Amino acid sequence: EVFLPEETRGATPVDFLQQLPSYQSALRRRATAGTQERWAAPQDPAGLRTAEGHGPQQEGGELAARPAREHPLTIAEKRRLRYCQQADIKYLSGWKQWKRTSSKSLKKVLSEVKELSSYLELWRHDIHSIEGKFGTGIQSYFSFLRFLVLLNFIIFILMFSLVTLPSIISKYGMFNSSFAKIPPKNIEPHCTVYEPSGNKGLVYFYTYLKDLLSGTGFLEVTVLFYGYYTIDAEWISIQKYNLPLAYLLATFGYLALSLVWIIKRSVGGFKQNLVHNKDPFQSYCNKVFAGWDFCITDPNAARLKHRSLQYELQTDLEEERLKRKIADRTTKEKLRIYSLRIFINIIVIAVLSGCFYSIYRATVFSQENSNDVSNMNFQANLLVQYLPSMVITLANFIAPQIFSFLIRFEDYSPAFEIRLTLMRCVFVRLANIGVLLFSLWSQIYCATDKCNACGYNYELYPCWESEVGQEMYKLMIFDFIIILAVILFVDFPRKLLVTHCSCKPVQWCGLQEFGISDNVLEIIYGQTICWIGTFFSPLLPAIATIKYFIIFYIKKISLIHTRKPAARPIRASSSNFFFLVVLLIGLILAFIPLGISIAHIPSSKACGPFRNFNTSWAVVPHTIDGFPTGLRQVLYGIASEAFAVPFFMVICLIMFYFIALAGAHKRVVEQLREQLVMESRDKLFLIRKITEAQKH
Secondary structure (H helix, E strand, O other): OOOOOOOHHHHHHHHHHHHOOOHHHHHHHHOOOOHHHHOEEEEEEEOOOOOOOOOHHHHHOOOOOOOHHOOOOOOHHEEEEEEHHHHHOOOOHHHHHHHHHHHHHHHHHHHHHHHHHHHOOOOOOHHHHHOOOHHHHHHHHHHHHHHHHHHHHHHHHHHHHHHHHHHHHHHHHHHEEEEEOOOOOOOOOOHHOOOOOOOOOOOOOOHHHHHHHHOOOOOOOOOHHHHHHOOOOOEEEEEOOHHHHHHHHHHHHHHHHHHHHHHHHHHHHHHHHHHOOHHHHHHHHHHHHOOOOOOOOHHHHHHHHHOOOOOOHHHHHHHHHHHHHOOOOOHHHHHHHHHEEEEEEEHHEEEEEEHHHHHHHHHHHHHHHOOOOOOHHHHHHHHHOOOOHHHHHHHHHHHHHHHHHHHOOOOOOOHHHHHHHHHHHHHHHHHHHHHHHHHHHHHHHOOOHHEEEEEEEOOOOOHHHHHHHHHHHHHHHHHHHHHHHHHHHHHHHHHHHHOOOHHHHHHHOOOOEEEEHHHHHHHHHHHHHHHHHOOOOOHHHHHHHHHHHHHHHHHHHHHHHHEEEEEOOOOHHHHHHHHHHHHHHHHHHHHHHHHHHHHHHOOOOOOOOOOOOHHHHHHHHHHHHOHHHHHHHHHHHHHHHHHHHHHHHHHHHHHHHHHHHHHHHHHHHHHHHHHHHHHHHHHHHHHHHHHHHHHH
């Protein structure tokens, strides 16, 4: 039995409950808001709690509809609720009984199917093993790699079924099919001639190897590149198949699929990231009380996790120290640090400009000299063709090292240093691809007399789409070669030296760390190449799927045998969200060159499905012109300004509504947090009162 103090026993329960900190805090908030008159008669806290307690019973229909396990109740209360639900079934009508039974059976079937599909998940056992040995941070990288394998495989299925398969069927006359090539009208005759540099006569073996690495020769005339699909109309049985429209719709389809899938996966990570980064106190609590990774089963990984948590706490304390230091800065110190940051950013811009100019010059030199095979041997010709890829790889390696060195002098917090360096590295990798494409476009699209006849530089690029596809193909192949070479010729010898050599310099260097962020940027760079290159090389997603499939096992072997986990790992929740955000940036940047290539640059008149159109986009209005009059007017009306302006206004209103709704939800979350704090204060208050009563 608990004895309360005499003043508490003498008072009514309402007076005692009004002493609770939560009630006093509510009164202060109401007084501050100037609403004392609305609360002239304070409501009974006990009555409030009684009303809240009777809330669930008043929603009997909702309780009956939801399963017992979905309610925040104790086990005993859930059992009573389940018994009540079972007892109420016999009072329902036959239709409601059937509806409830069928809904329950459907949920059970779906849960069993979901459980069965989890066993069929790709690399399920391997990823669980990595998670147990190295924690959820490294596991998130391999899960992200699996996501890219599945994404590229689905993109390959889409492009193959809509573009490649119909072309093969029509060219080989399968299923009573046929195709037609219609020469372009009002075009100079020489603009329609396309003679790929295929291998003729006696060919050496190394020539096939060069063609395999560069996409030229025998590969240029295969289904791998855009030039193969020189079909204007095809009939499968008696049905006409519009290949140009299918090609364009398949391109829009894989871009839309990638966008929707990435956004869907990033929503959960955004919620977790928003919750974890809301306030510093909650971040401390998460690290102290919920920071341990219970998936870890390896002792070495456990020690690494201990050091990781210690580093995170030290980083948080360092950030708090820097915040105080920033608050105490004088005007002179602020002027000095801002001047230094401006100077360092000028250096960063100069480094980026040097990288971009090097890529531009290397691309121009490669395009002008790659076809001149008479004056160079096999090695020199291959070197010239791969010169842009090598310069881009060198820039991707040197620029991040410079950025990591310069960031130390900018006096940022440790967490912001990491984010700023990563964003600079992301910009370098993705912008290098853009500079390469800009260099190609400057050679393809020109305003001189030699380009007026065909609309583009026909002499250098008779089928410029295939040329761009070959550059994307070479970038992907060279990127895979570099990943494989680093593991074989850098990591593996370093592992042997550290294991068998006891020299202090070697032991001081140790094993190379498995940096999650660097590895993620590596595969996102390759994925951006795939998104851009799929329009010019429809089977590039198949190569990307095989590449990432092999990289998974290469990285797994490297992690287990030749590298060690990073001493400063990142949380799985924040890392998953960061991976998807950077991937989304890569996808958005891929929209720009594809949009310019489809809507602005004239299509090749000697190859491809769009040779009868000025641009690739011109196939859309041409197809709409063949629709019935009513449907055509509706589509043109949707594309007109009269529809676009009201539609934009409605979208803005909807956006403002959701912004207001998000603000309301944010305020509710803040109130719930305050309520949780008040609950803890109420408990402390009651414990203190009980302790005083026991003393008396």
